Amino acid sequence: MPEGHTIHRLARDHADAFVGRPLQLSGPQGRFAGVERLRGREMTATDAHGKHLFLGFGEDPDEGPDADWIHIHLGLFGKYTWGLAPAPPPTATVRLRIQAESYADLRGPTACALVTPAEKAAIHDRLGPDPLRDAGDATDDPARAWARVSRSRTTIAALLMDQKVVAGVGNVYRAEVLFRHGIDPYRPGKDLTPGEWDAIWADLRALMRDGVRDNRIDTVRPEHTPEATGRAPRKDDHGGEVYVYRRTAMPCLLCGTPVRTAPLAHRNLFWCPTCQRR
């Protein structure tokens, strides 16, 4: 269950494990039609933008005559399982298995399909800038996001989840970055100051880079950890330490106010009504 950091980590892990190595591809579930076309071919590149993962095949995967990309989006349920070869017999839910010296099993993705370089470019075009990219182009330019945010009456909580505005932020990073900056999630985007946006973007970059490195989301500053403050740690465990995400009714790590939750655009929003003011 991924936000952008998971996808960038997967791009790196696929590059390390599979680029330039003899591969065995299979689709045990029978729902990935690209297996036949890619049989015997070499993975030559990987890429990530927001929550979209791309695995490139062909001498020049960006424009060569044999260029193909596997486009993968994990959605809410998609999950990877990694291990050392030989892989055990796959279960019926494995959409895609890639095997070299190690193997990766993909289950439950929203998308797993072959796309052309042009189709890949179209996906980049409809995504906003990604705090984790470092291409020096439109795909990581925070000014593009600010242009949308600063003109919008939509709440900052909804804007942060809109992949056309910012690519890669999900429900955990949204809740946590708004908490870290003391921003009420219901504030309209146009009410934010440029300074607030710059700080949010810089923080997302730092937090999400940590997420890629550690393969989990940790957002709590050392001085606010349960160990440092003596407050009880959150019971639920999604793999990291956070201020408000899924800490409903538990005391805020800073002020002790019960953390609030409310549905917003089909997702649960979490915030501290005391620390996050309009």
Next chain:
DNA sequence: GCGGAATGTAGAT
């Protein structure tokens, strides 16, 4: 064993 929830998105209305 069942129901609900989960780090998500697309498409219909």
Next chain:
DNA sequence: TCTACCTTCCGCT
């Protein structure tokens, strides 16, 4: 604003 889709896991019977 709603529904559908995909899979796993946890808490409750």
